[in-house]
Amino acid sequence: MIAQFDLFVPTRKRPQNVDRLLTSIEDTASRPERLNCYFRVDGDDHEMQQASAAIKHRHLLLNVKFIVAEREPLAWMYTRMAKMTKGDILWSGGDDI
Numbered sequence: 001m002i003a004q005f006d007l008f009v010p011t012r013k014r015p016q017n018v019d020r021l022l023t024s025i026e027d028t029a030s031r032p033e034r035l036n037c038y039f040r041v042d043g044d045d046h047e048m049q050q051a052s053a054a055i056k057h058r059h060l061l062l063n064v065k066f067i068v069a070e071r072e073p074l075a076w077m078y079t080r081m082a083k084m085t086k087g088d089i090l091w092s093g094g095d096d097i
Contacts, residue, residue, distance in 0.1 A: 006087030008038040010077045011095035015051035018095055022059040036063045039095075040081055042071040 007025075011018055018039055026032055041048045052066040067081070078092055 001088075002034065003089055004087040005035045005089045005091065006038065006085035007035060007091045007093065008040065008078070008081040008085060009093050009095055010040040010074060010081075011048060012042055012045055013047050014095045015048055015055060018048075018051075019055050019058065021093075021095070022055065022062060022064065026059060026061050032061045033063075036085070036087055037065070038081055038085065039064070039066045040077055041066050041068045043068055044071065 009018070009021070022037065025035065025037070029035060039048075039052075041052065049066075049068060056064045056066070067084075069080075072080075082090060082092070
C-alpha cells in the first residue's frame, strides 16, 4: 500500500510563510503527489484569502486546500482539521515553523 500524507496547518496573515513551506515541500519531497496540504484560514483574514488562489497556482505539484472558517481556539481547529483528513499519516504544524 502506498501511504497518503495529510499536512494540516492553521494560518493567519502569513501568506509568505505558507508559500515558503510549500516551496520547501516541493523541493524536498520525493513523491509530492502523495501529500495533501490543508491550510485553515480565519474568516476575517482577508489577506490570506486573497493570496490563496495565487499560492495554489504556484504549487500545482501539490494538492493544496484552503479552508476558511470562523476563528476558534487552536485546539478545536486541530481537532476539526484532523477529522476532515483522509490520509494514512497526519502531520500538523504551524505557519511559523
